[in-house]
Amino acid sequence: AQSVSQHNHHVILSEAASLELGCNYSYGGTVNLFWYVQYPGQHLQLLLKYFSGDPLVKGIKGFEAEFIKSKFSFNLRKPSVQWSDTAEYFCAVKGLTNAGKSTFGDGTTLTVKP
Amino acid sequence: DTEVTQTPKHLVMGMTNKKSLKCEQHMGHRAMYWYKQKAKKPPELMFVYSYEKLSINESVPSRFSPECPNSSLLNLHLHALQPEDSALYLCASSQAPGSTDTQYFGPGTRLTVL
Numbered sequence: 001a002q003s004v005s006q007h008n009h010h011v012i013l014s015e016a017a018s019l020e021l022g023c024n025y026s027y028g029g030t031v032n033l034f035w036y037v038q039y040p041g042q043h044l045q046l047l048l049k050y051f052s053g054d055p056l057v058k059g060i061k062g063f064e065a066e067f068i069k070s071k072f073s074f075n076l077r078k079p080s081v082q083w084s085d086t087a088e089y090f091c092a093v094k095g096l097t098n099a100g101k102s103t104f105g106d107g108t109t110l111t112v113k114p
Numbered sequence: 115d116t117e118v119t120q121t122p123k124h125l126v127m128g129m130t131n132k133k134s135l136k137c138e139q140h141m142g143h144r145a146m147y148w149y150k151q152k153a154k155k156p157p158e159l160m161f162v163y164s165y166e167k168l169s170i171n172e173s174v175p176s177r178f179s180p181e182c183p184n185s186s187l188l189n190l191h192l193h194a195l196q197p198e199d200s201a202l203y204l205c206a207s208s209q210a211p212g213s214t215d216t217q218y219f220g221p222g223t224r225l226t227v228l
Contacts, residue, residue: 034216044157044204044219090156101170102217104156 002027002095006105013081014113021076021108023065023091033074034092034102035065044090050074061085083114117141118220120205126226129195135223137188137205146188147217148180149204157204163188164210195227 007022025031035047048059055067065076074091091105118139127133137146144165149157162170163182177199179191188205202222208215 036219043221044206046216046218049216088154101159101162104158107154107156109154 002031002093002101002103004091004093004103004105006089006091006108008108009106010109010111012111012113015083016080017112019076019078019081019085019110021089021091021110023074023076023105024072025074025091025093026072027093027095030096032094032096033065033067034094035059035063035074035076036090036092036104038088038090038107040087047076047089081110081112083112086110086112118205118207118218120203120220120223122223123221124224124226126228127192127195128228129197131195132191132193134192135190135203135205135225137190137207137220138186139207139218139220140186141207141218142185142209143207143218144185144210145208145215146182147206147208148188148190149206149219151202151204151222153202161190192225195225197227200225200227 003026005024033050036044037047038044047063048057048065050057050067058064063078065074067074089108092102094102121136146163148160150160151157159172160174161180166182177194181189202224204222205220206217208217
């Protein structure tokens, strides 16, 4: 079975602060990893994804994430957050033998103070 | 067109009602998904359709009945729901149900069961 753990439930930052949201997964095989964002009142949008290759992936809006296989982690980072980054962030995993089945973490609520 | 549309946006129904949620995509995707999302919780997979055939049913109660009339449409028929079924119901689609596919999410239908 696959599972995802997001350790930060609620993060509060001031504008221009740096962001790192933790994501750890559990799966006994090769995985594909995703970060989604859900802005208030809006639908889930893909921020970035890792399938293979360079473990440092860059996404939209200045976000990036690093896949560290030895740590089963896929942490999301942004060097300088903006008020508009206030949203719910979900990490998700798909195991290669679980075609079609994504498992989401519990989410992290990010509040950026202007 | 990279959009998944869902209707209605909001639905209020009684426990004895029968209603349907609709989802549509015109991206040529052959995999479609239903998720349930409670407030401040991650999306939970309910069903996956692959090439118009039901491929995954995550032990969802029979009061939820999915239907995929063609490759662009996905319905979720609701009957005799319980108040605890109140949630945001999300539809998603991807090119195929492989693990490397990105899912595109619709805005959801917010369901309230009285």
